[in-house]
Amino acid sequence: MTAATEVGCFETKAIHAGYDRSSNADAVSVPIYASAAFDLENAQRGDALAGGTLSGFEYSRVANPTVDVLERRLASLEGGVGAVALSSGMAAVSYALMCVAEGGGRIVAPVNLYGASIDALGDFLPKFGIHGDFVSDINDLNAVESAIGPETKAIYTESVANPSTAVADIEGLARLAHKHGIPLIVDNTVPTPYLLRPIEFGADIVVHSTTKGITGHGNALGGVIVDAGRFDWNNGGFPAFTHEELVISDQHVGKWESFHSRFGAQAFIKRIRIKYLRTFGAVQSPFNAYMQLIGLETLAVRERLGVASALAIAEYLRTLPHVTSVNYAALEGSPHNTLARKYLPSGVGTILSFTVEGDERNVERILDSTRVFSYVPNIGDLRSLIVNPTKVTHREVPKDHYEAAGVSDNLIRLSIGLENVDDLIADLDQAIAGAY
Incomplete structure (x- = not known):
């Protein structure tokens, strides 16, 4: 594998980090390595690659040169010691939670998570001995601490x-x-690493759906786990990291290793790659990794424009009749504005939501009347998107959870893209007016 290129500020890293042209035929753009496997060349080199004593590529289920650049670039942008790219954001969330609570445990999380994450912690992962303990407000630290018990393995939250x-x-x-003695895992999908880097504020593990703002064009699925490399997995609470494993040992010479003894600060991210990616196989394709690398190159520019438009739209929605509330943490008077100024001084991201008078029929008329906004269950696209969460993105969330999170049948979510902001405002104006 090539050495990461650590250069400059965010915008420069987003274009250059993690890529060595001289090792790739001097290609300016990262090549797509569409190869399932790689030539081991000779028996000695093959043994070294398989044993992990030599860096390189042997099989794309574990590592691929195109995907490797994406992983190095995202680790650089988030400030981590390593990253593993996966085939979707939910693969990243699921692997991170399963790895930290392997063998059984509990994870403290808020009720306002993404719908599939709520379903995972509340219904699916409990079948594997991993349970979610949900709190109504993740910033009520007394409530969070009260939920922590002997079996708790992590706190998990979304940054925004x-x-x-x-x-x-x-x-x-x-x-x-x-x-x-437990790690903090943060889903940083909404702001992207351009607007917020949770590791700088103490987070131990960061996950993303790279499908969203990082790719930015709605044309490739992906996810990533980034490891800060600071958490002590040898504190007695995480036996999966300290027991000896054949897969990372050399039984031929009688040398036995645990993930902690062999990889130290990178124990978590190495376990994700060697046990979870290799075994469960949610592999990032080289083509999708390439699309995400292309998206990263314009991330800063897209986020700056999208954030400016989102704030303008949020402010305008506050003036409209029939709009009863607007949720956007950057707005003056928002209950989240103080934290937004602290953690996200350049903007909280490109999504916002608002509630309207009437009932779900009014919501449906608004959705059906927009001409510029697309009715799409995604965020972070360069196109502006509109959706009704309780019927789409939060459909699998228990009603008491989404009501506690302020989600109702009268709520509409927007993801602001790169269209002219005046056209977007005019579109919402006519759609809302026509619905009444």
């Missing part, structure tokens, strides 16, 4: 919640987690 844009107090949660 979807669709409320509630901002998590990452520093406070990190201090609390570390006080109890």
